[in-house]
Each structure stands twice: as structure tokens, then as C-alpha cells.
Amino acid sequence: MDLSLLFADGGQAVQDLSTFHPASPSAESIRNLSILILAITGFIFIVVEGVLIHSIIRFRQRRALETVEPPQVYGSQPIEIAWTVAPALIVMVIVLVTIRTLWEVNVKPPEEKPGDNALFVTVVGRQWWWEFDYDHYNGRPLGFVTANELHIPASEEGVPRPVYLTLKSADVCHSFWVPRLAGKTDLIPGRTNQMWFQTSERGLFLGQCAEFCGPQHANMLLRVVVDSPQEFQNWLENQQRPAVEDVALRDGKAAFLAQSCVNCHRVRGTRSQGGYAPDLTHLMSRQTLGSGMIPNNSDGKNLREWIANPQVIKPECLMPAFGLTDRDRNRIVDYLRTLR
Numbered sequence: 203m204d205l206s207l208l209f210a211d212g213g214q215a216v217q218d219l220s221t222f223h224p225a226s227p228s229a230e231s232i233r234n235l236s237i238l239i240l241a242i243t244g245f246i247f248i249v250v251e252g253v254l255i256h257s258i259i260r261f262r263q264r265r266a267l268e269t270v271e272p273p274q275v276y277g278s279q280p281i282e283i284a285w286t287v288a289p290a291l292i293v294m295v296i297v298l299v300t301i302r303t304l305w306e307v308n309v310k311p312p313e314e315k316p317g318d319n320a321l322f323v324t325v326v327g328r329q330w331w332w333e334f335d336y337d338h339y340n341g342r343p344l345g346f347v348t349a350n351e352l353h354i355p356a357s358e359e360g361v362p363r364p365v366y367l368t369l370k371s372a373d374v375c376h377s378f379w380v381p382r383l384a385g386k387t388d389l390i391p392g393r394t395n396q397m398w399f400q401t402s403e404r405g406l407f408l409g410q411c412a413e414f415c416g417p418q419h420a421n422m423l424l425r426v427v428v429d430s431p432q433e434f435q436n437w438l439e440n441q442q443r444p445a446v447e448d449v450a451l452r453d454g455k456a457a458f459l460a461q462s463c464v465n466c467h468r469v470r471g472t473r474s475q476g477g478y479a480p481d482l483t484h485l486m487s488r489q490t491l492g493s494g495m496i497p498n499n500s501d502g503k504n505l506r507e508w509i510a511n512p513q514v515i516k517p518e519c520l521m522p523a524f525g526l527t528d529r530d531r532n533r534i535v536d537y538l539r540t541l542r
């Protein structure tokens with residue numbers, strides 16, 4: 203495989219993944235807590251190390267044969283009270299600010315209602331990609347599924363557009379983490395977790411699975427695209443439509459439907475209704491393939507390589523190489539490239 207595939211970033215500049223540069227209220231709460239804890243523990247570190255270094259220098263053995271033992275002090279009540287009360291107070295402060303942060307971060311999702319400008323999405327963690335089930339926006343049911351790239355609307359002055367995620371897992375434990383938007387939240391089999399964020403900063407936010415989930419854990423990448431409200435509306439309308447029908451590519455579609463692709467993938471509006479692998483209805487509206495691994499370029503070059511052998515690009519992923527003939531593969535890629 204062409205090595206440049208692995209390092210290509212679709213022409214984007216290096217992304218900011220710093221938790222100290224938050225773009226959402228919940229990430230900001232976590233940043234503030236981190237700075238406070240760092241300040242408190244940093245102060246304690248400097249005091250303790252300062253006293254230690256001072257003692258080492260001031261009370262070092264000066265002559266080779268020191269015979270007089272220094273005075274031994276036992277049982278000073280004021281000192282004992284001081285070093286019990288001071289740490290207890292510090293711990294108390296840390297507990298209180300941590301509870302306040304948890305309060306700010308763990309917002310219980312409200313009921314969806316018309317005019318709430320809120321987006322509700324169910325995220326399902328899978329080895330090794332993200333399924334996004336779009337549930338509601340602004341009180342309207344959506345009911346489509348996409349993968350790996352979460353589009354959300356930007357908040358505007360006076361119009362917050364919060365995003366509430368319901369997190370589940372289809373296999374093992376994963377963890378949803380977009381550092382600039384919110385803290386990590388685990389996706390645990392048999393359990394449902396919630397998280398929320400909102401941002402007025404448009405553009406791409408990168409994240410990644412933050413809980414070891416198997417050999418391709420490090421390649422379970424995440425992209426959150428924050429669109430303007432109008433762009434988001436257009437994106438929603440496109441995603442809600444069934445797959446486009448291009449009569450010129452009837453052969454390609456037939457080739458696709460004849461293969462076992464249909465057992466795992468779904469293309470809405472066709473008989474390909476698998477629910478086990480990424481929904482391909484609007485495959486070409488996504489910027490990457492393999493959960494953020496390689497650019498999904500419009501010429502279909504990477505898509506062709508992916509289909510030829512996904513195991514070269516993402517070893518042990520659940521999609522096998524099907525050993526298609528070149529002719530079939532080209533026809534299938536030509537068909538998939540029309541799924542915008």
C-alpha cells in the first residue's frame with residue numbers, strides 16, 4: 203500500500219487536541235478544575251520540596267565525626283493539629299470544587315420538544331468505529347444512521363444548540379473523547395451513559411476512543427464537524443434522503459447487491475439492510491474511511507484500496523478482503539462514489 207495513505211490528513215493543519223483550550227462549557231469546567239488542582243498540588247509540592255532541600259543543606263553533617271546528637275522533639279500538639287487540619291481543609295476544598303464540576307458536566311438530558319434547538323444522538327461504540335443514530339433535532343424525529351463523523355450545529359449569540367449524546371456499546375468498553383468539547387465518557391455493554399456539549403466554534407474537532415478496546419483501539423478515531431445552522435440543516439436534509447439512484451450505474455448497484463456487502467452494510471432505499479457495519483447511504487458525504495484513518499477522496503482511489511483489502515489498512519478489522527475481480531471492484535466503487 204501507498205504509505206502516504208496513512209499519513210494523509212486530507213490537507214488539514216495539525217489539530218488542537220488540548221484540554222486546556224476548551225470550546226464547550228463542559229470542557230471549560232474540566233479545564234478550570236484542572237488548573238485549580240494543579241495550583242494547589244503545585245503549591246504543596248514547592249513547600250514540601252523547599253523544606254526538604256532547606257533541611258538537607260542546613261542540617262547536613264559538617265564535620266566528619268559529629269558526636270553530639272541534635273535535640274529530639276516529640277509530641278508538639280500545635281504542630282500535630284496544624285498538619286492534620288491543613289490537609290483536611292485542602293481535601294475538603296478539592297471535594298467541593300470536584301462536586302461542582304461534576305454537577306456542571308453531568309447534565310441530565312431534557313425531553314426533546316419543538317423549538318429547543320437541541321440535537322439528540324445515540325452513539326454506539328463498535329470495534330473499531332462509531333455508529334451515530336440521529337434521534338431528534340429541534341423536537342423533530344430524524345431516524346437516520348451515519349458513522350464516524352458527527353455533524354452538529356454551532357450555537358449562536360443567544361441561541362444555544364446543545365448536543366445530548368446517549369452512549370452504548372455493541373461489543374466491548376469504549377470511551378468517547380473529544381478533548382476540546384467534553385470529558386471522556388465510557389460506552390459500556392449493557393449500560394447507557396449520557397453526555398452533553400455545545401459550542402459556537404465552527405470547524406472540525408478531532409477525538410478518539412480513550413478506552414483500550416482491542417488491536418485497532420488507537421485507530422478508532424472520531425471527527426466532530428460543527429456546521430453553521432444552515433449548513434447543518436442542509437446536511438440533515440441530505441442525510442434523511444434515501445440513497446441516490448443513478449440509472450447509469452445500474453450495473454454497479456447490481457454488482458454491489460450481489461456481494462455479501464449487503465449482509466453487514468445498509469444503503470437506505472435498496473435491499474442492502476445490514477445493521478452491523480457503517481451505513482453507506484451517504485458514504486461520500488464523509489471525509490474519511492476506516493473511522494478517520496484515510497481520506498475518502500472523491501476519485502475513489504482510497505475506497506478502492508480499502509475494498510481490495512481492508513486488512514492492510516486496518517489489520518483485524520471485521521471487514522475481510524472479498525477477493526473481488528477488478529471488474530466487480532471497479533463497478534462497486536463507481537456505484538458507491540455516487541452515494542453522496
Ligand code: CUA
Pocket residue numbers: 327328330375376377411412413414415416419420422
Ligand atoms: Cu474503542 Cu478503544
